[in-house]
Amino acid sequence: MANKLMVKKVLTKNGLVLYERGTPITVRFTREETERKLKRGVDWQKLDEFCEVTHMEISNRCNLDCKGCYVKDKNGNELSTDEWKKIIENVGRSGVFQCTFGGGEPFLRKDIFTLARHVRENGMNLAVTTSGTDLPRDRRLRLF
Numbered sequence: 001m002a003n004k005l006m007v008k009k010v011l012t013k014n015g016l017v018l019y020e021r022g023t024p025i026t027v028r029f030t031r032e033e034t035e036r037k038l039k040r041g042v043d044w045q046k047l048d049e050f051c052e053v054t055h056m057e058i059s060n061r062c063n064l065d066c067k068g069c070y071v072k073d074k075n076g077n078e079l080s081t082d083e084w085k086k087i088i089e090n091v092g093r094s095g096v097f098q099c100t101f102g103g104g105e106p107f108l109r110k111d112i113f114t115l116a117r118h119v120r121e122n123g124m125n126l127a128v129t130t131s132g133t134d135l136p137r138d139r140r141l142r143l144f
Helices: 031-038 081-093 114-123 135-142
Strands: 009-010 013-022 025-028 052-059 096-104 125-128
Touching: 013 031, 052 081, 081 096, 081 114, 096 114, 114 125
Parallel strands: 052 096, 096 125
Antiparallel strands: 009 013, 013 025
């Protein structure tokens, strides 16, 4: 059985955006290309910008002490798994294509893989900003 393409379509003030989750591929059309594709004119003034990627700082903890770090208070006072799941669901419903986890160090969270699965279950791809220093060596290749 062939895989079914899962294409999201969003009409923005700059043109049509198509995103296929499985590949992932994003195709952006200019206004002119969009009108040709839709075979009609578009009232561009009624449309908004569109957020394709969101960055979530899911942890403020870190195992490093980099000079240029913007996280000043590394106390581990973070949102719960359920709170992040609700945020992820809302972001997914808004049509965002990709969620990026950052921090601090996201892999210091015990629920990182639960949250990562939740991103995928809500129709988005996941990227992670990490130092990679806390990943077990045997898992590094499978994750990336």
